[in-house]
Amino acid sequence: MSLQSELNDPALLRHHGFIDGAWQDADDHTTLAVHDPASGALLGTVPRMGTAETRRAIEAAQRAWPAWRAKTAKERAALMRRWFDLMIAHADDLARILTAEQGKPLAEAKGEIVYAASFIEWFAEEGKRVSGDTLASPSADKRPIVVKEPIGVCAAITPWNFPAAMITRKVGPALAAGCPIVVKPAEATPFSALAMAVLAERAGIPAGVLSVVTGDPQAIGAEMTGNPIVRKLSFTGSTAVGRLLMAQSAPTVKKVTLELGGNAPFIVFEDADLDAAVAGAIASKYRNSGQTCVCTNRFYVHEAVHDAFTRKLADAVRELKVGLGTAPGVTVGPLIDAAAVSKVERHVDDARAKGATILVGGTRHALGHGFFEPTVIAGATHDMALASEETFGPLAPVFRFSNDDEVVQFANATEFGLAAYFYSRDVGRIWRIADALEYGMVGINTGLLSNEVAPFGGIKQSGLGREGSRYGIDDYVVIKYLCLAA
Ligand SMILES: NC(=O)c1ccc[n+]([C@@H]2O[C@H](COP(=O)([O-])OP(=O)(O)OC[C@H]3O[C@@H](n4cnc5c(N)ncnc54)[C@H](O)[C@@H]3O)[C@@H](O)[C@H]2O)c1
Numbered sequence: 001m002s003l004q005s006e007l008n009d010p011a012l013l014r015h016h017g018f019i020d021g022a023w024q025d026a027d028d029h030t031t032l033a034v035h036d037p038a039s040g041a042l043l044g045t046v047p048r049m050g051t052a053e054t055r056r057a058i059e060a061a062q063r064a065w066p067a068w069r070a071k072t073a074k075e076r077a078a079l080m081r082r083w084f085d086l087m088i089a090h091a092d093d094l095a096r097i098l099t100a101e102q103g104k105p106l107a108e109a110k111g112e113i114v115y116a117a118s119f120i121e122w123f124a125e126e127g128k129r130v131s132g133d134t135l136a137s138p139s140a141d142k143r144p145i146v147v148k149e150p151i152g153v154c155a156a157i158t159p160w161n162f163p164a165a166m167i168t169r170k171v172g173p174a175l176a177a178g179c180p181i182v183v184k185p186a187e188a189t190p191f192s193a194l195a196m197a198v199l200a201e202r203a204g205i206p207a208g209v210l211s212v213v214t215g216d217p218q219a220i221g222a223e224m225t226g227n228p229i230v231r232k233l234s235f236t237g238s239t240a241v242g243r244l245l246m247a248q249s250a251p252t253v254k255k256v257t258l259e260l261g262g263n264a265p266f267i268v269f270e271d272a273d274l275d276a277a278v279a280g281a282i283a284s285k286y287r288n289s290g291q292t293c294v295c296t297n298r299f300y301v302h303e304a305v306h307d308a309f310t311r312k313l314a315d316a317v318r319e320l321k322v323g324l325g326t327a328p329g330v331t332v333g334p335l336i337d338a339a340a341v342s343k344v345e346r347h348v349d350d351a352r353a354k355g356a357t358i359l360v361g362g363t364r365h366a367l368g369h370g371f372f373e374p375t376v377i378a379g380a381t382h383d384m385a386l387a388s389e390e391t392f393g394p395l396a397p398v399f400r401f402s403n404d405d406e407v408v409q410f411a412n413a414t415e416f417g418l419a420a421y422f423y424s425r426d427v428g429r430i431w432r433i434a435d436a437l438e439y440g441m442v443g444i445n446t447g448l449l450s451n452e453v454a455p456f457g458g459i460k461q462s463g464l465g466r467e468g469s470r471y472g473i474d475d476y477v478v479i480k481y482l483c484l485a486a
């Protein structure tokens, strides 16, 4: 059965790019193949677009900008609300498309669609709250006034692990602030972006305000970062690519938001509720098969509770159900591609060679292709690759620690600073550790911290700026100071 035949609304599955309100092939009619990560089966193709198509999308955005910014925030919000309503109404189809191209279990995919839609709903309202100031003048003949204006044409480059939410977390604030935006989704997962564009078009978002360009990342990225019309670039992906895009944006002095890699510690103190900590560990480690930027990468467990926690964690991991994202009850789907599987395997083999003990899993799953067994290892040490590299897979390494100062030093010993987690029921310790951890986001007695109202982002080499929350629109406006002579 084809993917399109499974949809209630088959028109949501598009095999064309969306530029200036028109569904288009690449100029040279070349295409990129999109595969199901669970089986490797061909799902379909999208245009392999490049420089010329991207330039047309940017120029269309420039043409659409005056009318879009001239709408009131309330008028823009009404259109965004219609888009939100359509996303919710079509959530089952959007989730089915997302699972097909990304692999995550349908329940997680549906959750992502609702999460993605929440950014459209949230920023539709936040756009109405963009306001300036009138300042107390230092002189009687001057009246200082501050206004905020849309920054201009924006561009977004997004990853495959959240093919819907990482797009709306950028498109939402851009549109609400009065900015048009050109989006390049990941090659592996373009269909979710295109399906959302179908619904944006139906909602009445004007031509040129939102375009989706699929294809050659380097060519598209070079045009997005090099074209002076683009005033802001928002990127979510690896730190290596983020550095590159930041450098490419420098000659035209673009504002950049970078949501990059992570290396999250998860600390279990001796006073933790161990059952709660295990539940949080499962949520923060095995969501999306470990392929989220805020997934725990290192578990630090106090020596006094190490054996009890590790035993409980191993038991819980054995209960995880690996399989096709469309199969009932599946909680762990495939990794995105063969390279992802090989990286997890390399981390496990390296750890084993350096003395780790495999408690659960440790090998490719019998289902083959993109599947890897949910894995727990004990005896992790800091010379192992998994300690300094983001595994981005279903591998939970457990390290021991003996005191608070030691574990804070361990946790902070990374160039990344995105998310951290810890479990403790001592209120003094909670504040001391929360203050000491060098991360943009800290989960305290929880393994899940992402939502539309909270500022999502990291410090150090995990990125710049924040997405979501009332802070997330700041990077899409610029401040203008008016000095009015009285
Ligand atoms: N901080 C966050 O919010 C967040 C969210 C999701 C993923 N990530 C990070 O992303 C990484 C995994 O995602 P990924 O493999 O898609 O990352 P990636 O950096 O390989 O790709 C991300 C996007 O960048 C594009 N890209 C790659 N090279 C490019 C180039 N030279 N020019 C222009 N575009 C280019 C890709 O096509 C894709 O659309 C992990 O490190 C993860 O931590 C971070």
Ligand SMILES: O=C[C@H](O)CS(=O)(=O)O
Binding pocket: 161, 162, 291, 292, 293, 294, 450, 456
């Ligand atoms: O992988 C990155 C996403 O931001 C994950 S989350 O769903 O926002 O936590």
